[in-house]
Every structure is written in C-alpha cells, then in structure tokens.
Amino acid sequence: MRSGPAPLKKPDTDESLLDDPAVYVDLRRLMGLETEGRLINFRPPFGHSSQLTGHHKSRLRGRGLDFEELKHYQPGDDLRHLDWRATRRTGKPFVRSFTEERDRPTLVVCDQRMDMFFGSSLNFKSLTAAELAALVAWSAFHSGDRVGGLVFNDQWVETVPAHRSRQRLQQFFATVVRHNRALHAQQPGRIDHTTLDQVLIRCLNMAHHDHTICLISDFSGIGESTLRRMRQLSQHNNVIAFQVYDPVALNLPQRSRVTLVDGNLQVPLHLGKKSIHKPVADFLKGRLARVADLMRKSRIPLCMISAGEATAGQYRRALAGRAGGQR
Incomplete structure (x- = not known):
C-alpha cells in the first residue's frame, strides 16, 4: 500500500457521468456545505469533567x-x-x-474505495461519504476545532494534518474530490487493497490522544483485528463511526437482475430466483449487523447514513440523537 500523496488518473468514462451530481462531487459543492455544516452543533459526547474534553x-x-x-x-x-x-x-x-x-483536533476519515462506488436510488455511497466528510469538517471548524483528515482508496491513504484554517479545509476537500472523481466502473483489478486496519494504524500514528476522529465508511472488510485497533484508538480519543449504506441492503428488490463486480470478475445474478435472492439479502443485512455488533463491542457510537436520502438532514438527526443520549 502506498502512503501518498500520489496523482490520481482521471476516470476513463463517459464525460456526462462526470457531471452527474448523484455520482461525483466537486470542490465548489463541498465548500458550499459550510452554511449547513455551521448550523449543526458538533460537540464530543463528554462533559467538561472528562479527560476527553475538547476545544470548548x-x-x-x-x-x-x-x-x-x-x-x-x-x-x-x-x-x-x-x-x-x-x-x-x-x-x-x-x-x-x-x-x-483545551485543544481537540478533529480528524475526518473518508472512505473512497471501489466498494463505495455504488448507488441504487438517490446517490452513490462514495458521494454521500464525501458530502458527510465536508459537513463534519465544517461543523468542527465552526466549533473552534483544528480540522484535518485522511482519505483512502484501494491503493493508498492521503493525509491532511489538522489545522484551523480555511485553506487547510480546502486542501482536505480537494483531496476528497480527487479520490472521488478517480472512481469509475472500469477500474482495474486491485493489487494492494487498502484495509481499514491500515487506515486505523495511520490514525494511531497521527492521533495519540485528545482527538475527535470521525470514521466515514461502509466498513467493508471490518474484522476482529479492526476491533482491536478501534479500541486502542478510542482509549485516548473520541471516536465516532458513520456507516454509509445503500437502501438496497435493507430492502433487496424481489425481481431484478444485477451484476456483482470484483476487480475484473463480473457475475450476473437473477434476484427473482428464491435460491439467489435470500442468500444475497441475508448477506447484505448480515454485513450491516456485523458492523453494528463490532462497534458495540468497541463502545464506539455508530450513526447510520443512507445514500438514499439527503446527507445533511441525516447528519443533523444523528448528532441530535447523540446529544439526546440516544447513543
């Protein structure tokens, strides 16, 4: 796995798709989320007496x-x-x-792997993750925090050190945009697959203590080793997980034909067949349940964000729920 920064090639795809606001994001769009982000209260779920008090x-x-x-x-x-x-x-x-x-830098971790390049209704998961990263960053910035982040794809991780400046936010957003717009359906098979464990190791090297870390991903590839590193990360930091999912994971169509893609391998599936529909539906729901179970074991708050709904409204409700003690 390369550790970047590295140049990302422009997707070899239809130019009209690059302008599709449900598939790809641009810098102006992320910068424009400031108004919504600043209106959403971003505070760690600890009182002033906690050792994990932030920049408040x-x-x-x-x-x-x-x-x-x-x-x-x-x-x-x-x-x-x-x-x-x-x-x-x-x-x-x-x-x-x-x-x-007291100073608490915020790190926003944004997943832009090929597993995120999927959408069945409103937006692609990769686009929802990019919007959510911008909203979190703007909220933290207007709460007085220094903001930085990590953006990762299937080959490498890029880091943007935390700093309290609009220029640093723009640098982080530009990194998200480059990774987002490099995703395309004809992407070649993976050579060095970036795992969540590798990203968490990078977080541990950057955030030794007193950071707020927001993990934005579908958490594909999560396992017991990931659980151990999350526990280690949350021991001295405030960690919040945002799981981005597609609505199809909760309600798989009864009659449809889909093609599953893994690198260069493509497998067509006829969901109308009961012998195929049930195992696929159970797999998708089971993956969501596994992530929720591992987060509970890690004692890390989990916020579910659907790619089938507007991002800002879900983010506002998620933080309001945490403030109200729902999580």
Missing part, C-alpha cells in the same frame, strides 16, 4: 489561552495574576482572569 470553553478558571476580565483581588486568588498597571492606577489590587481552553 471550560468552566475552570485559571491560566489559559483566553483573557476574560479584570477583577478585584479576593483572598485565595493567585498573586502571579496581579495586574500591576491597574493596581497602581486605582490603588486597589486587581487580578487577571482567564478562561481555560
């Missing part, structure tokens, strides 16, 4: 990053905070009060 104003008074006010000296106040200029001017002791601020 603490109720603790002390020596911090932000000066808050001058106040009259009270017995017990730290004499090191005396403001000598104000004290000399008024003849009464004044001390400086600060609001402590």
